[in-house]
Amino acid sequence: xxxxxxxxxxxxxxxxxxxxxxxxxxxxxxxxxxxxxxxxxxxxxxxxxxxxxxxxxxxxxxxxxxxxxxxxxxxxxxxxxxxxxxxxxxxxxxxxxxxxxxxxxxxxxxxxxxxxxxxxxxxxxxxxxxxxxxxxxxxxxxxxxxxxxxxxxxxxxxxxxxxxxxxxxxxxxxxxxxxxxxxxxxxxxxxxxxxxxx
Amino acid sequence: xxxxxxxxxxxxxxxxxxxxxxxxxxxxxxxxxxxxxxxxxxxxxxxxxxxxxxxxxxxxxxxxxxxxxxxxxxxxxxxxxxxxxxxxxxxxxxxxxxxxxxxxxxxxxxxxxxxxxxxxxxxxxxxxxxxxxxxxxxxxxxxxxxxxxxxxxxxxxxxxxxxxxxxxxxxxxxxxxxxxxxxxxxxxxxxxxxxxxx
Numbered sequence: 001x002x003x004x005x006x007x008x009x010x011x012x013x014x015x016x017x018x019x020x021x022x023x024x025x026x027x028x029x030x031x032x033x034x035x036x037x038x039x040x041x042x043x044x045x046x047x048x049x050x051x052x053x054x055x056x057x058x059x060x061x062x063x064x065x066x067x068x069x070x071x072x073x074x075x076x077x078x079x080x081x082x083x084x085x086x087x088x089x090x091x092x093x094x095x096x097x098x099x100x101x102x103x104x105x106x107x108x109x110x111x112x113x114x115x116x117x118x119x120x121x122x123x124x125x126x127x128x129x130x131x132x133x134x135x136x137x138x139x140x141x142x143x144x145x146x147x148x149x150x151x152x153x154x155x156x157x158x159x160x161x162x163x164x165x166x167x168x169x170x171x172x173x174x175x176x177x178x179x180x181x182x183x184x185x186x187x188x189x190x191x192x193x194x195x196x197x198x
Numbered sequence: 199x200x201x202x203x204x205x206x207x208x209x210x211x212x213x214x215x216x217x218x219x220x221x222x223x224x225x226x227x228x229x230x231x232x233x234x235x236x237x238x239x240x241x242x243x244x245x246x247x248x249x250x251x252x253x254x255x256x257x258x259x260x261x262x263x264x265x266x267x268x269x270x271x272x273x274x275x276x277x278x279x280x281x282x283x284x285x286x287x288x289x290x291x292x293x294x295x296x297x298x299x300x301x302x303x304x305x306x307x308x309x310x311x312x313x314x315x316x317x318x319x320x321x322x323x324x325x326x327x328x329x330x331x332x333x334x335x336x337x338x339x340x341x342x343x344x345x346x347x348x349x350x351x352x353x354x355x356x357x358x359x360x361x362x363x364x365x366x367x368x369x370x371x372x373x374x375x376x377x378x379x380x381x382x383x384x385x386x387x388x389x390x391x392x393x394x395x396x
Contacts, residue, residue, distance in 0.1 A: 003263050003290055008253040012246040018239075019228045030217050032287060034247055035254055035263060041216075042251040046244035048206070048213040049232055053240040055206040056233055065201050065233060089230060092201055 004028060009035070061130065063106035063123050064088050079103045079134040084127065084141045084156060086110050086149065094142060102140075105130065110148040111155055119155060127156070131165055138166040145172050202226060207233070259328065261304035261321050262286050277301045277332040282325065282339045282354060284308050284347065292340060300338075303328065308346040309353055317353060325354070329363055336364040343370050 004010060009031060016027035034042055058064070059071035065088050066072070081102030085091050091104040107122040131139060139160055143149035157167045173191035174183045183191070202208060207229060214225035232240055256262070257269035263286050264270070279300030283289050289302040305320040329337060337358055341347035355365045371389035372381045381389070 002293060003286060006254065006263065006265055008246070008250040008265065009263065012250045015243045015246040018231075018243075020231050021227075028287070031250070033216075033218050035250055037251075039251055042247050045213045045216075046247040048210040049240050049244040049247075052206040052210045052229070052233055053235075053237055056204065065204065065207065067204055067206065088201055089226070095200060 062104045063108055063126065064091055064104060073103060077101060077103050079130065079136055081138045081140065082127075082131065082136055084139060084143065086143050086152075090142065090144075100140075105139075107143070107152070110143055110152040112148045122152070124156065124159065128159060128163075131160060131163055136165055138168060140168050140170065142170045260302045261306055261324065262289055262302060271301060275299065275301050277328065277334055279336045279338065280325075280329065280334055282337060282341065284341050284350075288340065288342075298338075303337075305341070305350070308341055308350040310346045320350070322354065322357065326357060326361075329358060329361055334363055336366060338366050338368065340368045 004013060012031040012034060013024070013027045016022055016030040017024060019027075022030070034045065037045075055067055056065050057067075057069060059066045059069050059074055061070045061074040064071050064073065079102070081100075082105050083091070083094060083100055083102055084105045084107060085094065086107050086109065088106055091106060094100050094104075105123070105127050107124070107127075109117050109122040111117060111119055111122065127139075130136070139156070141153040141156055143152050153169055157169075160167050171194060172187070173194060174180065174187060180188065202211060210229040210232060211222070211225045214220055214228040215222060217225075220228070232243070235243075253265055254263050255265075255267060257264045257267045257272055259268045259272040262269050262271065277300070279298075280303050281289070281292060281298055281300055282303045282305060283292065284305050284307065286304055289304060292298050292302075303321070303325050305322070305325075307315050307320040309315060309317055309320065325337075328334070337354070339351040339354055341350050351367055355367075358365050369392065370385070371392055372378065372385060378386065
């Protein structure tokens with residue numbers, strides 16, 4: 001007689017196990033936490049979930065999450081420089097550096113033919129018309145330095161160049177504070193070939 | 199401009215970060231998962247939380263989680279042997295061994311004076327009357343082998359012995375399949391002193 005098979009508990013464990021990298025054991029611990037929580041605590045949790053779905057939408061301009069569209073970044077900052085990223089969390093990572101003051105463009109994916117994701121499945125059309133309409137001067141492509149991210153960057157560069165806009169890619173090299181000894185070969189050879197004159 | 203500070207997102211991240219051993223980063227990932235999920239998926243999640251709170255209660259006999267009180271174990275099994283554990287999940291761990299066919303008694307805590315948990319804060323009174331009323335023959339104490347679990351076990355043994363019931367404690371020793379070399383000293387010396395004749 002497994003209390004995890006009592007229907008309401010089984011159902012909650014199942015919902016928790018849909019979260020990214022949550023296995024059965026972790027989902028169980030989360031479910032027990034909810035069972036032990038106060039009625040009010042559980043209600044707040046459930047409400048927060050429904051609330052986020054009701055209130056959060058995509059910014060019609062950049063594609064980031066927002067309560068009001070266009071989002072605050074699109075309203076307050078110029079589109080002279082647009083930084084293109086794969087996911088909202090990537091924009092947030094750049095935002096945390098406080099060293100970029102332009103606008104973002106979220107692709108919501110990268111081109112990945114094996115997974116059936118083509119150029120029309122990510123927000124490329126929106127990027128093209130945005131660049132054309134706003135007199136954008138530079139597009140910085142900040143997709144991940146993996147196969148899909150690199151391919152997507154090349155594809156975007158090819159699309160944008162004819163519009164006369166400057167297209168750049170974030171630098172790749174060894175991480176600050178890391179040790180050369182532990183850098184992988186690809187990163188290290190990239191750091192060598194992209195060396196900067198001092 | 200941090201999208202994590204948009205109120206509905208911040209609120210959901212905060213709720214997720216209340217789950218056991220979930221930090222800010224993990225809570226963010228969970229929140230983004232919900233934002234990306236379908237409206238129906240999010241609704242199912244929120245419903246599962248509310249549903250578990252509405253339907254799951256404590257069994258009035260053993261204190262385990264159940265939809266109907268008394269729970270199935272208390273209805274179908276004899277109380278001749280009662281296994282005392284700290285939490286519902288401990289009963290479940292024992293249940294998974296399939297080697298115990300008696301009833302359980304969940305204390306919902308162990309005596310811990312430093313944390314202000316005294317004998318009256320755990321389900322001891324209920325255990326005493328249960329043992330007295332059901333002609334229980336043996337009580338197996340399966341609290342954790344830590345300071346609080348050991349102290350609670352001793353306390354319960356002292357309470358029950360005058361009732362003429364047999365009180366036992368689960369064996370402590372080296373784990374099956376483990377290597378002596380890696381066993382800690384306390385466990386190993388306990389395994390030595392509790393040695394069994396072959």
